Amino acid sequence: MIPEPLLAQEHELARWRRDVPALALRVHDHPLTYLDNAATTLKPQAVIDAVTQVALAQAGNVHRGVHALAEAATEAFDAVRPQVARFLGASADEVIFTSGATASINLVAHSLGRQVVGPGDAIVVTELEHHANLVPWQLLCAERGAELRVVAILEDGRISLEDLARKLDRRVKLVALCHLSNVLGTVAPVAEIAAMAHAVGALVLVDGAQAVAHLAPAELAVSRLGCDFYVFSAHKVFGPTGTGVLWGRRELLAQMPPWQTGGEMIASVDYQRAQFRPPPERFEAGTPNISGVIGLGAALHYLTNLPAHRAAHEAALHRALCAAVAGAPGVTILGRPQAAVVSFVVARAHPHDVATLLDQRGVAVRAGHHCAQPLHGRLGVSASCRASLAYYNSLEDVRALAAALSAVREVFP
Amino acid sequence: MTEPPAAKSLYHPIILEHDRNPRGERPLPSATHQAALDNPLCGDQVTMRLRVDGDRIVEAAFEARGCAVSRAAASLWTERLTGCSLAEATDLLERYARFCAEPPEAPMDEALGELIALAGVRAARSRRLCATLPSRALEQALGKRSS
Numbered sequence: 239m240i241p242e243p244l245l246a247q248e249h250e251l252a253r254w255r256r257d258v259p260a261l262a263l264r265v266h267d268h269p270l271t272y273l274d275n276a277a278t279t280l281k282p283q284a285v286i287d288a289v290t291q292v293a294l295a296q297a298g299n300v301h302r303g304v305h306a307l308a309e310a311a312t313e314a315f316d317a318v319r320p321q322v323a324r325f326l327g328a329s330a331d332e333v334i335f336t337s338g339a340t341a342s343i344n345l346v347a348h349s350l351g352r353q354v355v356g357p358g359d360a361i362v363v364t365e366l367e368h369h370a371n372l373v374p375w376q377l378l379c380a381e382r383g384a385e386l387r388v389v390a391i392l393e394d395g396r397i398s399l400e401d402l403a404r405k406l407d408r409r410v411k412l413v414a415l416c417h418l419s420n421v422l423g424t425v426a427p428v429a430e431i432a433a434m435a436h437a438v439g440a441l442v443l444v445d446g447a448q449a450v451a452h453l454a455p456a457e458l459a460v461s462r463l464g465c466d467f468y469v470f471s472a473h474k475v476f477g478p479t480g481t482g483v484l485w486g487r488r489e490l491l492a493q494m495p496p497w498q499t500g501g502e503m504i505a506s507v508d509y510q511r512a513q514f515r516p517p518p519e520r521f522e523a524g525t526p527n528i529s530g531v532i533g534l535g536a537a538l539h540y541l542t543n544l545p546a547h548r549a550a551h552e553a554a555l556h557r558a559l560c561a562a563v564a565g566a567p568g569v570t571i572l573g574r575p576q577a578a579v580v581s582f583v584v585a586r587a588h589p590h591d592v593a594t595l596l597d598q599r600g601v602a603v604r605a606g607h608h609c610a611q612p613l614h615g616r617l618g619v620s621a622s623c624r625a626s627l628a629y630y631n632s633l634e635d636v637r638a639l640a641a642a643l644s645a646v647r648e649v650f651p
Numbered sequence: 652m653t654e655p656p657a658a659k660s661l662y663h664p665i666i667l668e669h670d671r672n673p674r675g676e677r678p679l680p681s682a683t684h685q686a687a688l689d690n691p692l693c694g695d696q697v698t699m700r701l702r703v704d705g706d707r708i709v710e711a712a713f714e715a716r717g718c719a720v721s722r723a724a725a726s727l728w729t730e731r732l733t734g735c736s737l738a739e740a741t742d743l744l745e746r747y748a749r750f751c752a753e754p755p756e757a758p759m760d761e762a763l764g765e766l767i768a769l770a771g772v773r774a775a776r777s778r779r780l781c782a783t784l785p786s787r788a789l790e791q792a793l794g795k796r797s798s
């Protein structure tokens with residue numbers, strides 16, 4: 239059942255796990271089995287240290303002071319932008335720091351959205367989308383008198399390219415889709431979709447919130463994806479909460495008006511008017527999340543220095559996870575997951591009850607609609623359970639989940 | 652396999668029994684008071700209905716799509732409220748809201764009767780919204796008369 243050779247060696251995995259202190263926690267008298275990585279990932283010690291270091295020795299504000307603490311903060315902060323750019327195969331001046339994927343999408347909706355979407359135009363999303371990549375477009379369409387078109391998914395959870403083709407025409411100004419579904423674990427063929435969208439003159443925003451921790455570097459290169467915007471959150475890629483990234487193509491960013499305004503983003507101000515700085519600063523009003531950004535830098539440094547076979551380890555583990563879940567009594571998997579996550583329902587047991595019973599055995603999963611309520615409606619369930627991996631998970635974690643799922647049957651026979 | 656203590660207390664036999672054989676799970680066309688509430692976490696929904704005659708609740712019913720905890724709470728409430736005066740019902744709902752918010756070691760409020768089987772949620776913060784969904788719907792229902 240498990241392609242063992244693809245899994246990381248025991249001693250190597252043990253080292254990866256030692257680097258993440260939270261993995262050593264005990265929960266309700268059981269060792270922690272953390273399978274809620276799609277909600278948020280646990281932090282390597284290097285990230286914790288980097289954040290602590292900001293509070294201790296880099297405690298100044300950025301881009302303002304001339305004193306030592308401000309310079310230390312600025313230096314560490316500025317080093318992260320090129321690092322994120324390398325991670326996405328992009329240029330540093332195209333990388334905007336935000337408070338998270340949600341804020342990144344809202345920024346595009348408010349800035350570019352209001353600029354390019356008018357009455358009678360359309361925006362295209364897919365049935366897979368997280369509320370963060372749906373509701374901002376709903377509001378924009380309502381405000382601009384535009385139409386929101388929703389592309390259907392196939393039975394296995396992949397986006398229907400036929401339906402996409404039907405929904406694309408010259409009225410479509412933007413296509414917004416997730417790279418890796420946070421519910422069904424399907425990976426979108428972004429390059430193909432981007433080509434289809436560009437053929438009718440539409441721009442493409444990719445919600446990479448789930449993808450960044452799982453896909454190989456080549457699969458995250460924005461130039462190969464061919465998209466126009468790419469967004470993600472630091473906390474889903476082993477960094478701190480409250481920090482995120484918006485990558486946008488330089489020509490587009492250059493023409494976009496600011497969304498939030500204030501300090502840091504202006505070139506000059508008099509009492510009547512202001513001149514704005516070029517991107518990326520134009521979109522970063524106010525004091526940024528300094529320790530969050532520096533923590534993101536530490537997280538990306540840690541992740542990109544793991545051996546490349548961490549991806550193969552995770553893929554092998556995902557196959558084992560899906561097999562174990564499928565084999566548990568009364569369990570039905572939603573769609574056909576391709577990576578990182580598996581969502582499922584258990585006959586005669588509500589997802590919340592399942593998750594509580596798993597938690598009592600130290601197994602952390604998510605229960606609910608995972609901020610994808612319309613998708614759950616489309617799948618004919620009101621909620622589900624979701625187990626989601628990171629590179630630091632082990633076969634032991636998969637076994638613990640399987641054992642805990644069998645025990646659910648004892649309470650809800 | 653023996654049940655860990657906390658899970659045992661959240662899934663008290665009374666809860667599991669009410670989940671499996673709910674009392675009062677039916678429509679109530681003659682309801683004088685009703686309210687529906689959603690749990691935004693999971694999209695679950697419960698509708699609580701009461702038929703009030705004068706000052707007394709003469710019938711209580713619910714319809715729910717939800718977890719064992721919220722369904723059992725709804726079922727227990729329909730039993731507990733049938734025959735109560737409106738003042739008694741308001742008092743019980745207040746006691747229950749307090750009871751759920753208290754720390755696990757706080758004493759049980761015996762006036763709540765079998766509803767104290769839900770005491771496990773006092774140690775499971777994330778499930779309090781489930782345990783209080785029916786009672787919050789009842790508070791709304793009693794605050795307004797259905798047309």
Ligand SMILES: Cc1ncc(COP(=O)(O)O)c(C=O)c1O
Pocket residue numbers: 276277337338339340341368370371416418419420445447448471473609
């Ligand atoms: C696919 C997807 N998009 C967007 C988000 C929003 O991320 P955040 O809450 O960090 O802004 C999430 C997080 O749950 C997600 O899974």
